[in-house]
Amino acid sequence: xxxxxxxxxxxxxxxxxxxxxxxxxxxxxxxxCFRFLGNREDAEEICQDVFIRLHRTGAGYRQxxxxxxxxxxxxxxxxxNRIRDRxxxxxxxxxxxxxxxxxxxxxxxxxxxxxxxxxxxxxxxDELPEAQRTALIxxxxxxxxxxxxxxxxxxxxxxxxxxxxxxRQTLRKKLKSLLA
Amino acid sequence: MQMKCKDIKxxxxxxxxxxxxxxxxxxxxxxxxxxxxxxxxxxxxxxxTDLLGLLPDAAPEPFFTTRLAAxxxxxxxxxxxxxxxxxxxxxxxxxxxxxxxxxxxxxxxxFNGAQTTSSTEDAMARSLYLQxxxxxxxxxxxxxxxxxxxxxxxxxxxxx
Ligand SMILES: [Zn+2]
Numbered sequence: 001x002x003x004x005x006x007x008x009x010x011x012x013x014x015x016x017x018x019x020x021x022x023x024x025x026x027x028x029x030x031x032x033c034f035r036f037l038g039n040r041e042d043a044e045e046i047c048q049d050v051f052i053r054l055h056r057t058g059a060g061y062r063q064x065x066x067x068x069x070x071x072x073x074x075x076x077x078x079x080x081n082r083i084r085d086r087x088x089x090x091x092x093x094x095x096x097x098x099x100x101x102x103x104x105x106x107x108x109x110x111x112x113x114x115x116x117x118x119x120x121x122x123x124x125x126d127e128l129p130e131a132q133r134t135a136l137i138x139x140x141x142x143x144x145x146x147x148x149x150x151x152x153x154x155x156x157x158x159x160x161x162x163x164x165x166x167x168r169q170t171l172r173k174k175l176k177s178l179l180a
Numbered sequence: 181m182q183m184k185c186k187d188i189k190x191x192x193x194x195x196x197x198x199x200x201x202x203x204x205x206x207x208x209x210x211x212x213x214x215x216x217x218x219x220x221x222x223x224x225x226x227x228x229t230d231l232l233g234l235l236p237d238a239a240p241e242p243f244f245t246t247r248l249a250a251x252x253x254x255x256x257x258x259x260x261x262x263x264x265x266x267x268x269x270x271x272x273x274x275x276x277x278x279x280x281x282x283x284x285x286x287x288x289x290x291f292n293g294a295q296t297t298s299s300t301e302d303a304m305a306r307s308l309y310l311q312x313x314x315x316x317x318x319x320x321x322x323x324x325x326x327x328x329x330x331x332x333x334x335x336x337x338x339x340x
Contacts, residue, residue, distance in 0.1 A: 019245055027240040034238040044241065048251050055252060118234045125235070139197070140232050146199060165193040171228045172221070179227045 003067055011059045021067065022051055028142065029071050035137045036079035038122070046078045069151040072142075076134050076152065117178055124174040132167035135160055183207055188218045192225060 009017035029050055033043035053074050054061070061070075125133060131153070138144045138152060146157045153160070172179070183191070188211050194200060195208050212219050 022245050022248060026244045030240040030244070031237065035235075040238055040241070043238065044244075044247075047244070048248055051248055052251060052255065114234070117231070118236075121231050121234050125232070136232075140229065141235075141237075146194075146197070161194045161199065164197070165190060168193050168225055168228055171232075172224050175228060175231055176224075178231060179224050 004063065007061065007063055007067060011061055013059065018055060021054070025068060025071055026051070028068065029075050032072060032075050032137070032142055033079055035141050036076070036133075037082060042082060046075065046082060049078055050075045065151050066148075069148060072138070072152045073154070080130055080134070120175065120178060124171050127174070128167055128170060132163045132170070135163040136167040139164055183211065185211075185215060185218055188212075188215070189221050192218070192222055196222070196225060196229075 006017050006020060010021055026047065030043055030047045033046045033050075034040065037043050037046065050071055054071065064070075125136070128136065134153060135149055138149045139146075144152070146160045149160045150157045188208055191200065191204065191208060195205060200208060212222060
């Protein structure tokens with residue numbers, strides 16, 4: 001079923017349509033939240049909040065472009081709020097995911113080196129200004145086009161170009177020691 | 181006019197994402213062939229992209245719709261019964277079950293007549309495999325229990 005028909009059914013209060021939308025959209029919304037928050041519990045909770053907002057919007061939902069851009073926009077906002085909240089409370093203990101499977105057979109030294117690299121990258125990304133970080137995550141991990149990123153972030157494609165340039169520039173400088 | 185190194189470096193990010201038009205792309209390509217400085221920047225940008233791949237992905241957890249349905253039902257119950265909600269806040273889980281039962285049967289009989297017909301939210305929650313939730317009468321023990329669960333998590337994870 002195409003998306004606009006599904007959305008029509010959702011707007012008219014069809015619960016099955018809502019369930020289908022959740023099934024289709026959940027994996028990517030969850031991944032996006034996890035990219036921002038780096039821990040599963042928070043990603044799950046924010047992800048639920050995103051769909052609860054969609055649910056509350058109900059008949060009031062006005063389709064402008066793809067549904068995922070609407071969901072991503074809410075997700076980004078909620079994730080950034082959560083991160084600000086953490087900072088206010090001096091939250092430090094990032095759980096950050098399970099070990100990467102392919103590294104299991106590597107030597108302990110190499111694992112440690114890899115872990116350190118990963119932490120350096122994580123830190124550099126986390127320190128990017130919010131807009132740049134958002135553009136980068138949407139591009140690098142969610143693999144959105146510039147025009148999709150512009151829709152999510154409600155800005156021009158030229159702004160997206162500029163944000164991505166600055167994000168990559170900053171990362172290039174901060175991660176200099178890791179570059180060959 | 182020829183692009184200078186500064187312009188090239190600025191455009192590299194978009195160029196590497198395939199955002200340059202054919203003319204611009206050709207100009208950048210030919211510049212990169214003769215300018216080691218800009219060539220090095222491109223190499224480093226590629227490496228940065230690779231480094232970003234080190235950050236772990238998380239596979240989505242199964243049964244999300246079921247958990248979401250439970251949240252929707254909780255929120256819905258809390259919205260409908262602020263009185264029950266307020267009463268239950270300070271109580272511990274076990275005692276709340278007992279008290280909740282008493283309050284539940286009391287307010288249940290109070291609210292029975294004024295109960296609205298099935299709203300869209302009820303239907304949504306039902307469709308998300310929560311039929312059994314609606315099998316209980318209004319403000320019954322199960323609803324009080326859900327309300328308590330909401331109250332217990334209030335203030336920890338809620339959005340500002
Ligand atoms: Zn140059």
